[in-house]
Amino acid sequence: MDPDSVKSTLSNLAFGNVMAAAARDYQKEILAQQKAQTSTSTHQDVDLDELMDDPELEKLHADRIAALKKEAEKRQALKRQGHGEYREITEGDFLGEVTGSEKAICHFYHREFYRCKIMDKHLKTLSSKHLDAKFIKLDAENAPFFVTKLGVKTLPCVILFRKGIAVDRLVGFQDLGGKDDFSTRALEALLIKKGIISEKKDDENDEDSEYLENRHRSVRSSVDPDSDSD
Numbered sequence: 001m002d003p004d005s006v007k008s009t010l011s012n013l014a015f016g017n018v019m020a021a022a023a024r025d026y027q028k029e030i031l032a033q034q035k036a037q038t039s040t041s042t043h044q045d046v047d048l049d050e051l052m053d054d055p056e057l058e059k060l061h062a063d064r065i066a067a068l069k070k071e072a073e074k075r076q077a078l079k080r081q082g083h084g085e086y087r088e089i090t091e092g093d094f095l096g097e098v099t100g101s102e103k104a105i106c107h108f109y110h111r112e113f114y115r116c117k118i119m120d121k122h123l124k125t126l127s128s129k130h131l132d133a134k135f136i137k138l139d140a141e142n143a144p145f146f147v148t149k150l151g152v153k154t155l156p157c158v159i160l161f162r163k164g165i166a167v168d169r170l171v172g173f174q175d176l177g178g179k180d181d182f183s184t185r186a187l188e189a190l191l192i193k194k195g196i197i198s199e200k201k202d203d204e205n206d207e208d209s210e211y212l213e214n215r216h217r218s219v220r221s222s223v224d225p226d227s228d229s230d
Contacts, residue, residue: 083101083127083131083132083133083134083135084127084128084131085127085128085135086120086123086124086127086135086136086137087135087136087137088136088137088138088139089136089137089138090138090142090143091138091142091143091144091145091146094106094138094143094146095164097134097136098134098136098161098164099163099164100134101133101134102132102162102163103132103133103134103160103161103162103196103197104133104134104135104136104160104161105123105133105134105135105136105158105159105160105161105191105196105197106136106137106138106158106159106161107119107120107123107135107136107137107138107156107157107158108137108138108140108143108146108147108150108152108155108156108157108158108159109137109138109139109140109155109156110139110140110141110155111139111141113155113156114180115155115156115172115173115180116155116156118156118180119156119158120137121184122182122184122187123135123137123158123187125184126184126187126188126191126197129188129200130188130191130197130198130200132197132198133191133196133197140152140155140157150166154171154172155172156170156172157169157170157171157172158170160191160194160196162196167196168194168196170190175190176190
């Protein structure tokens with residue numbers, strides 16, 4: 001027999017054995033992966049069932065619902081008192097407005113003063129974000145009694161009230177850098193520092209109002225991966 005032919009035959013057999021062994025190893029790896037995936041899926045199903053039936057989690061969920069309901073009721077009550085918007089009042093309304101809320105911010109302004117219009121813009125923006133305080137404005141020309149009573153001499157003048165008592169004030173822009181281009185955030189920070197409004201996270205109300213729906217979607221998505229409800 002030709003030595004080269006024998007050598008070629010042996011090489012082919014060796015290569016065939018290597019390929020066969022590789023094929024067996026690959027098949028074993030695929031089966032192992034499938035088994036692992038099946039095991040993981042089973043554990044996930046068990047964990048999800050346990051999670052959904054966990055009494056402690058359900059209690060936390062119920063407590064969260066109750067807290068959100070209470071907060072929603074509080075917001076509605078504040079809105080009925082005129083919170084959540086920036087409103088103009090008359091001198092005759094003044095006492096009722098500032099004594100009717102725990103905290104009130106009143107801007108004494110003049111219609112023709114440019115700086116009063118700047119203050120208006122910023123207060124209007126803050127009023128919808130900070131429901132804990134009432135935001136109102138009063139035309140100083142049409143409120144001579146309270147202008148004198150409160151010693152308002154420079155406009156704009158923003159007076160801060162707690163339970164109807166004037167506790168602090170912003171006179172002109174002297175606490176805001178003395179310039180017209182201060183930001184709403186700068187005014188907000190100043191009012192927070194003075195304790196008349198509270199610090200809030202961005203989109204805090206949206207996060208609260210969507211909590212239940214997001215939680216429901218999250219659980220539903222875990223149970224049904226083909227769901228297109230989101």
